[in-house]
Amino acid sequence: MKQFLYLLLAGAIALCACSRGPEGSDPRVEKLLRKMTLEEKVGQTVLFTSDWSVTGPSMREGYIDDIRQGRCGNIFNAYTAEYTRKLQEIAVNETRLGIPLLFGYDVIHGFRTIFPINLGMACTWDPEAIERSARVAAHEAAAAGLHWTYSPMCDICVEPRWGRVSEGAGEDPYLGSAVAAALTRGYQGEDLKDESTLLACIKHYAAYGAPQAGRDYNTVDMSERWLREFYLPPYKAAVDAGALSVMASFNELDGVPATANKHLMQEILRDEWGFRGFVVTDYTGINEMVCHGYAADEKDAGRLAMNAGIDMDMQSASYFNYMVDLVRSGAVKESTLDEAVRRILNVKAALGLFDDPFKYCSPEREASETLTESNKQEARLTAAQSCVLLKNEGVLPLRKGARTAVIGALADSKDDLLGSWRGASEVRSVPASILDAIREVTPAVYAEGCKEMGEDRSGFGAALAAARGAEQIVMVLGEDCQWSGEAASRSDIRIPGVQSELLEKIAALGKPLVVVLLNGRPLDLSAESVTAGALLEAWYPGTMGGYAVADLLFGDVNPSGKLCITFPRNLGQVPIYHYAKNTGRPYVHPEAKYESRYLDVPNEPLYAFGHGLSYTTFSYSDITLSDDRFSADGSIEATVTLTNTGDREGEETVQLYIRDLVGSVTRPVKQLKGFRKVNLGPGESKEVSFSIDKETLSFYRADMSFGPESGEFKVFIGGASDNVKEASFSYEE
Ligand code: NOJ
Numbered sequence: 100m101k102q103f104l105y106l107l108l109a110g111a112i113a114l115c116a117c118s119r120g121p122e123g124s125d126p127r128v129e130k131l132l133r134k135m136t137l138e139e140k141v142g143q144t145v146l147f148t149s150d151w152s153v154t155g156p157s158m159r160e161g162y163i164d165d166i167r168q169g170r171c172g173n174i175f176n177a178y179t180a181e182y183t184r185k186l187q188e189i190a191v192n193e194t195r196l197g198i199p200l201l202f203g204y205d206v207i208h209g210f211r212t213i214f215p216i217n218l219g220m221a222c223t224w225d226p227e228a229i230e231r232s233a234r235v236a237a238h239e240a241a242a243a244g245l246h247w248t249y250s251p252m253c254d255i256c257v258e259p260r261w262g263r264v265s266e267g268a269g270e271d272p273y274l275g276s277a278v279a280a281a282l283t284r285g286y287q288g289e290d291l292k293d294e295s296t297l298l299a300c301i302k303h304y305a306a307y308g309a310p311q312a313g314r315d316y317n318t319v320d321m322s323e324r325w326l327r328e329f330y331l332p333p334y335k336a337a338v339d340a341g342a343l344s345v346m347a348s349f350n351e352l353d354g355v356p357a358t359a360n361k362h363l364m365q366e367i368l369r370d371e372w373g374f375r376g377f378v379v380t381d382y383t384g385i386n387e388m389v390c391h392g393y394a395a396d397e398k399d400a401g402r403l404a405m406n407a408g409i410d411m412d413m414q415s416a417s418y419f420n421y422m423v424d425l426v427r428s429g430a431v432k433e434s435t436l437d438e439a440v441r442r443i444l445n446v447k448a449a450l451g452l453f454d455d456p457f458k459y460c461s462p463e464r465e466a467s468e469t470l471t472e473s474n475k476q477e478a479r480l481t482a483a484q485s486c487v488l489l490k491n492e493g494v495l496p497l498r499k500g501a502r503t504a505v506i507g508a509l510a511d512s513k514d515d516l517l518g519s520w521r522g523a524s525e526v527r528s529v530p531a532s533i534l535d536a537i538r539e540v541t542p543a544v545y546a547e548g549c550k551e552m553g554e555d556r557s558g559f560g561a562a563l564a565a566a567r568g569a570e571q572i573v574m575v576l577g578e579d580c581q582w583s584g585e586a587a588s589r590s591d592i593r594i595p596g597v598q599s600e601l602l603e604k605i606a607a608l609g610k611p612l613v614v615v616l617l618n619g620r621p622l623d624l625s626a627e628s629v630t631a632g633a634l635l636e637a638w639y640p641g642t643m644g645g646y647a648v649a650d651l652l653f654g655d656v657n658p659s660g661k662l663c664i665t666f667p668r669n670l671g672q673v674p675i676y677h678y679a680k681n682t683g684r685p686y687v688h689p690e691a692k693y694e695s696r697y698l699d700v701p702n703e704p705l706y707a708f709g710h711g712l713s714y715t716t717f718s719y720s721d722i723t724l725s726d727d728r729f730s731a732d733g734s735i736e737a738t739v740t741l742t743n744t745g746d747r748e749g750e751e752t753v754q755l756y757i758r759d760l761v762g763s764v765t766r767p768v769k770q771l772k773g774f775r776k777v778n779l780g781p782g783e784s785k786e787v788s789f790s791i792d793k794e795t796l797s798f799y800r801a802d803m804s805f806g807p808e809s810g811e812f813k814v815f816i817g818g819a820s821d822n823v824k825e826a827s828f829s830y831e832e
Contacts (some may be wrong), residue, residue, distance in 0.1 A: 124441055125448040131196060132437060132444070139196060141422040142170045143440045144405075146203070146379060146413045149177035149186075152523070154205060154585075155382035155414065169194040170419060172443070173411065175203035175247075178523055180460040183244025191456050199456035201447055206248035206286075206297065207266060207520035208232070210240040211528065212474040212642050216518040216583075216619055217252060217278075219485035219638030221268035221663035222711070224752045224774055226281035228481050233285020235474045236522070237297040242464035243523070246450050247298040249346060251282035253333035254303055257674040259667070260313025262587030265619030265639075266520060267308060269663030270676045270708060272329050273771045276336035283340035291343070292451035294458045295468075301337040303348030303381060305363050306330045310350060313673075315588050319350040324764065324799050326352070329678070335372055343376030343446050347384055347409060356391050358384040359400075364408035377410040377442040385415035397421070402430045410439035470528055475643050482640035482647030487660035488712040489624070494611045494632035496654025496714060497571050503543040504569035506562045506605065507576050507598065508550045509617045510534045518619060518639025519584025529642050533575050533615065536649035544569060548605075551579045552596045559601055563608075571611045573652065574602055576627075580639050583619025592670050593623045599630075606630040615648055621666040625705055636660075654714060659750040659776075661711035661819070665704045672700065677708035677756075677820040678767035707821035709754050709771075715745030715781065719753075722816050722826040730831040731807075734792035739816045739824060741787050743779035750778045755789045756815040756823060762808055763801035769820055789816070796830055807832065 121129050132140075147162040148154070154176060165171035166189050177183060183202050190200045208214045214232045223229065233250075240248065255275055256264040268278040279301070288296040306326055310317035321330070334345070345368060348357040357363055358380050368374045385400045394400035401417035402425050412418040425431040451458065468474075488495070497503065509515050513529035537543050548562030549555060566572050576598045581587065593599070594616075603626075606612055614631040616622070617639055628634060635658070637648050650656040667675045686696040696702055720740040729735045743749055755773035759766040773789045791814065796807035809832045817823030 121441070125445055127453050128441060128444040128448055131198065132441060134196060135440070137423050137426060137433070139169050140436055140440045141418055143172040143198065143443050144411050144422065144436070145171045145419045146173040146175060146411050147171050148175050148414055151178065152176040152204070163189065166190050166200065167193050169196065172198060173201040173203065175413070177202060178204055178240070178243045178245055180242065180244050180462045180465045184457055184460040187456050187460065198444070199447060199452040201247055201452070202245050203247035203249060203300070204240060204245045205250070205520055206236050206240045206245065206522050207250050207252070208518070209478070209524065209641060210236050210243065210522040211469045211524050212239060212478050213517050213521050213524045214478050215482050215485040215640045215644070216265050216638050217267055218265045218269060218619065218663065219640060220481065221274060221278050222487050222638070222660040223481060223484040224274065224661055224663070225484060225776060226277045228484060229278055230281040230285040231477055232481055233282045234288070235477055237286045237288065238295045238468050239474070240522070241295050241297055241459050242461050242468045244460035245297060246452070246459055247300060247344065248286055249300045249302055250286070251279045251299060251337055252302050253279045253337055254306070254308030255330050255333065256308035256664070257676040258309065258313040259592050259621040259673060260588050260590060260670070261308065261310055262315060262583040262589070262619065263585055264308070264664070265518065265583035268333065270665060271663065271678070271771050272332040274663055274774070275333035279333040279337040280340040283337045283342045287341055291449045292454070294461070298344055298446060298450060299337065299342040300344040300346050300379065301334050301342045302346035304334050304345050304368070305348060305357060306352055307348035307350050313588050315586050316349050319352050324803070327799050331367070338368070338372050338374050343449060345374065345376065345378045347378060347380050349381050349384055349387065351391055351393070356388050356393050358388055358409060359393060359403035359407040361407045369408065376446055377439070378408060379411040380404065380409055380413045380415065382413050383415045385409070385412055385417040398425065401425060405431045405435060405439065410442050478641050479643035479647050479650070482644045483650050483656045485638060485640060485660050486648065486651055486658060487636040487662055487710070488658040489634040489636055489706050489710070490628055490631065491633040491712050494613050495635070495652065497541070497573070497611070497613065497652050499541050499653050501541060501570040502568065503537060503541050504565040504572045505534050505537055505543045505545045506548045506565065506572065506574045506601070508547050509577055510573070510575035511545060511547065513645070515580040515617055516640055516644040517642065518580050519587070524642065529645070531645035533645045533648050536645035537573060537652070540649055540653050548601045549597050551577065551598065554597060556597055556600070559604065562601060563604060566605045566608055566610065569610065572605060573613050573615060574605060575615045575617060576602065577617035578619065580617070580619070592620060594627065599626055602627060602630055613652065615652070621664050623669045624666060625668050628705060657714045657747060657749045658711065659713060659752070661709050661752045662706055663708070665708045666706035668700050668705045671697070672704065675704050678770045680765050681768050703821065707819050709752070709819040710821070711819070713749040713751065715743055715747045715749035717749070717751045717818055718742045718744045719817055719824050722814060722824050724814070724826055724828055727827070728829045728831065731793055734790050735828060736788045736790055737814050737816060737826065738786055738788040740784050741777055741779065742784040743781055746781045748778065748780045750776055751818055752776050753787045754817060754820065756820060757791070757795060758813040758815070759796060759798070759808070760811045760813065762798070762810070764799070766798065769815060771820070793830070
């Protein structure tokens, strides 16, 4: 019901805020458009960085003069109530028309209070918690003068080499859509005019998460069918949730850079999905079309972008330099520019900026709403929920009061807990490293052992000595936090440096040993999954991450995270994801040669999508179906009884997967179609039901129409994609 109300509301905001053509447009916007000179119109399509935070190449100085001359209507990377007010005063009081500026910033997983990186957040499988995290971020950022966040990042990714896999919700379109919608609702709240909300920006549209070989900014190419089925749904979900801006991705798709891709920007986004906000480029995306070999020069690139439906130019200065000429020469119609300006101004109106351009810059709220105890508490709970217990051979929870050795450079780092894209947070706002938090619970001896990178083994001796004197050992291993995020691709996904070598030596002591992992991508853990007694994937857990990890290690909180992305055995298995097809030669006979398999490694991943352990155990009954067939206007219920078979309370994420056995195009062997989080006390049981209807079975059929096909289906329910119960039913169109 709540979801439904949100959708209604989001739809209403979208409809009244922005329009195609003057109908439905805010009258103040239409009045302005009639008064604006060509130069002033172009100014509204220009977005420059203040360079306060550097998130791309520095291009130009002098943005303050540009604002004053009405030639730059939007600024990013500037924040604080005081500074944004100063800039806003120039725009409102010193320009001819006084049109307020729009302030954007990368508020990705928090602004001052940092939540886990988004890949971790998706492992909560908890849209409500994710929505709350975005509310916290919006409160903090909006009080600091910001109107607009470059989130949600909706890029589906099955490529762990790509550093930006850390910024998304993983491999799955169903879960990814739930996360994208939750973030949008959290940022935009119930009314964009509310001073504590942020305009969401859906990025990076489209398919930026599929760069060839995992190298950032690289070429993307895939069939239209694959794009629509697996990559587009999260962007669409955010549009449906009411997001009013979209960022074009850097990559090309089918040979055309997204920044000039009419198929994406006009046909799909606006004509099919009914998007009514504005589209901004990514950083210098217009100029990059020259390097792509798609535009002759930066002026031509500007023409291509504007004519493809790109309303705002982030940082290329192509619109700034050439758009007036392009319109005068007829290369761009003035009505096309007008439409872009209309979309941008209507979003400014929706944010309430024409009512009060200063209401977002509030020093009082900035002081009182930032890093509050309740924000930090929310971040601590979400961080604990985001961690995934990959393995536990009776090592966890650790004993409080027992002598503990803590080893690894990352254990003593507050900085790494924040991950990349850490908003405007400061390391000094992190109250505890993992080591500090452990020390609040139990006596601990610390030895660095080695750094995350490099060959230096000189600390091994001290680490071994610390481990020998301890009853239990915590090693914190992984990647430096700048090893994921933008421009942080790797060609090797093993734990870097000599960390694993140290782990092997420590493990040889035979003591209870847990490895806590800090990293921003699925890693090859084939060695560590054997040596460590327990593996806890903690991602980069944010401001309160030290405490959250300690809460889990010592059992104050029971782990409940589930993987939102598959962990391969090694890089050779990539891409590996749970919605794979069967192929014509599936590997079923152990000795067979001519079947789809590797000779040196099993086909199965090391840790499957949906996997994640708890300190309690759960059992699933067989599936009961309300009927074994249904037709177009009906539905059936698939039900399991979930029982907590352990001796403590715990939370399980029950997952629903579907297989369509025969289709007009081939279908995945398993595809996520639903999930539910269930909390159970020891010994308690609960029935969990999923409704299956034609929507659940729909896909892009051979003729590219979207819908179900008659035939036989399998339904799977379980606690991980590789651990499910199974039943069959048929569907009749
Ligand atoms: C480039 C990144 O690709 C994008 O995600 C980000 O929002 C912009 N820079 C602005 O910082």
